Amino acid sequence: MNRKDRKGRKERLSHPGIRPPMTVTPDQSNHPNGSAAVRIVDLHRHYQMGETLIRAVDGVSLQVRAGEFVALLGSSGSGKSSLLNLIAGLDRPTSGAVIVEDRDLAALSREELAKHRLRTVGMVFQSFNLVSRMTLAENVELPLRFAEVDRGQRDALARKALEGVGLGARLTHRPSELSGGEQQRAALARALINQPKLLLADEPTGNLDSHTGTEIMNFIREFNQSLGMTIVMVTHERALAERYAGRMIFLADGKLTDDRTNSTAVTVNLQKDQR
Ligand SMILES: Nc1ncnc2c1ncn2[C@@H]1O[C@H](COP(=O)(O)OP(=O)(O)OP(=O)(O)O)[C@@H](O)[C@H]1O
Numbered sequence: 665m666n667r668k669d670r671k672g673r674k675e676r677l678s679h680p681g682i683r684p685p686m687t688v689t690p691d692q693s694n695h696p697n698g699s700a701a702v703r704i705v706d707l708h709r710h711y712q713m714g715e716t717l718i719r720a721v722d723g724v725s726l727q728v729r730a731g732e733f734v735a736l737l738g739s740s741g742s743g744k745s746s747l748l749n750l751i752a753g754l755d756r757p758t759s760g761a762v763i764v765e766d767r768d769l770a771a772l773s774r775e776e777l778a779k780h781r782l783r784t785v786g787m788v789f790q791s792f793n794l795v796s797r798m799t800l801a802e803n804v805e806l807p808l809r810f811a812e813v814d815r816g817q818r819d820a821l822a823r824k825a826l827e828g829v830g831l832g833a834r835l836t837h838r839p840s841e842l843s844g845g846e847q848q849r850a851a852l853a854r855a856l857i858n859q860p861k862l863l864l865a866d867e868p869t870g871n872l873d874s875h876t877g878t879e880i881m882n883f884i885r886e887f888n889q890s891l892g893m894t895i896v897m898v899t900h901e902r903a904l905a906e907r908y909a910g911r912m913i914f915l916a917d918g919k920l921t922d923d924r925t926n927s928t929a930v931t932v933n934l935q936k937d938q939r
């Protein structure tokens with residue numbers, strides 16, 4: 665199976681391949697206030713491939729504070745997507761703990777995990793992952809359908825979300841009738857429609873030209889700055905991380921190799937949101 669298929673499957677809300685919960689008692693000694701949006705404690709995700717053990721995530725510990733904009737950097741195969749998928753609750757660790765908004769994901773049932781993915785986390789992928797036979801409005805309202813929001817409300821919320829990313833005139837288009845940037849904006853609208861506290865983005869600009877990529881990044885920055893949404897974004901592009909993220913975390917061979925504050929990130933003046 666290629667990586668895209670794997671990611672596509674993983675995005676489904678009721679992930680069929682998830683294993684039963686495994687309880688890990690997190691070490692809370694370093695985190696007295698418990699206010700972190702994400703806490704990762706000695707996290708491992710290993711894959712046994714025949715004779716070979718792949719340590720995709722190999723002993724990572726870190727904390728992300730609420731409202732931070734973090735870029736996860738590292739070369740191909742360094743474990744960025746694996747780590748992000750564990751935070752999203754799309755995958756279970758081999759060992760270690762992932763605590764999001766003070767909930768230990770290992771302690772959640774399959775249904776509770778589905779709710780976590782629906783309500784707490786919004787996710788955006790490199791390949792957009794829109795449902796091709798559905799219109800944009802239907803794609804965007806999908807999470808609301810899972811959340812059993814009633815139909816009248818769903819339409820209005822989906823329209824508003826699409827208007828928010830400049831796609832108010834594309835409600836009845838199907839993904840194939842849109843540019844790459846428009847598809848990614850729609851994927852953003854879908855990720856945000858349930859107002860998640862945490863946006864996880866895996867190479868959100870990877871398939872876009874630099875102008876369109878900048879547009880997407882500006883939207884993400886605006887959610888971060890005006891709504892205080894916590895962002896964890898995977899990217900290969902150091903320059904992009906330096907421009908947008910307040911913190912850069914580097915991975916190599918599944919290990920955290922560097923974690924630094926980035927003072928060069930540009931903040932924008934969001935006048936309309938200042939009271
Ligand atoms: N389901 C899986 N089964 C076996 N090995 C896997 C699986 N998923 C990932 N891996 C391996 O784990 C390692 C980390 O993969 P991951 O997708 O996290 O890398 P990445 O940093 O996101 O890379 P890229 O920048 O290319 O997307 C790789 O060596 C990959 O081959």
Ligand SMILES: [Mg+2]
Nearest residue numbers: 744745746866
């Ligand atoms: Mg990846």
